[in-house]
Amino acid sequence: AQSVTQLDSHVSVSEGTPVLLRCNYSSSYSPSLFWYVQHPNKGLQLLLKYTSAATLVKGINGFEAEFKKSETSFHLTKPSAHMSDAAEYFCVVSPTGRRALTFGSGTRLQVQP
Amino acid sequence: DGGITQSPKYLFRKEGQNVTLSCEQNLNHDAMYWYRQDPGQGLRLIYYSQIVNDFQKGDIAEGYSVSREKKESFPLTVTSAQKNPTAFYLCASRRDQGNTIYFGEGSWLTVV
Numbered sequence: 001a002q003s004v005t006q007l008d009s010h011v012s013v014s015e016g017t018p019v020l021l022r023c024n025y026s027s028s029y030s031p032s033l034f035w036y037v038q039h040p041n042k043g044l045q046l047l048l049k050y051t052s053a054a055t056l057v058k059g060i061n062g063f064e065a066e067f068k069k070s071e072t073s074f075h076l077t078k079p080s081a082h083m084s085d086a087a088e089y090f091c092v093v094s095p096t097g098r099r100a101l102t103f104g105s106g107t108r109l110q111v112q113p
Numbered sequence: 114d115g116g117i118t119q120s121p122k123y124l125f126r127k128e129g130q131n132v133t134l135s136c137e138q139n140l141n142h143d144a145m146y147w148y149r150q151d152p153g154q155g156l157r158l159i160y161y162s163q164i165v166n167d168f169q170k171g172d173i174a175e176g177y178s179v180s181r182e183k184k185e186s187f188p189l190t191v192t193s194a195q196k197n198p199t200a201f202y203l204c205a206s207r208r209d210q211g212n213t214i215y216f217g218e219g220s221w222l223t224v225v
Contacts, residue, residue: 092214
């Protein structure tokens with residue numbers, strides 16, 4: 001079985017400060033991991049994905065995430081927040097086999113001016 | 114441009130009515146998915162289909178039905194048996210396991 005836990009339901013940062021969104025996962029096998037972003041009333045857009053290559057993954061808009069197998073974590077970071085980063089972020093695990101993705105409950109990022 | 118098209122964007126349903134949400138993709142993806150999202154919550158899987166003429170129930174399939182007669186189309190019917198259908202519905206697709214899943218823009222369904 002696989003599961004995803006996003007440790008914070010809300011994160012608030014000031015513009016220009018670092019962003020850290022935390023995600024822990026459990027999976028019976030080496031998973032593929034994704035981060036998606038959702039702006040209000042929109043679909044989800046892929047930020048980045050890990051598929052057993054480099055453990056530090058760079059995505060769009062300056063985001064990156066590090067896969068740490070020993071900690072079963074896949075935290076999302078960005079050095080400097082921008083107002084346009086305010087959105088909902090989902091950590092997702094893709095198990096082996098034929099099942100669909102498992103989504104975390106989401107983290108709402110607020111960026112204060 | 115390739116992508117996933119959901120329609121309508123907004124839909125209102127009266128009590129006792131069935132409604133169908135459309136999802137079309139021109140990405141040549143084999144797998145397609147329907148998710149439900151309630152305000153402030155994550156996504157829950159309703160149905161998924163790995164190939165044409167085959168589909169599987171997800172975690173919350175009760176009150177919903179789907180068909181997959183064509184590779185590019187995966188319509189979702191919300192039946193009158195679904196007692197609380199007001200939600201945001203997202204359709205998605207991907208080529209195969211491990212690959213990126215792509216989402217449509219979503220459809221809002223409201224019961225009036």
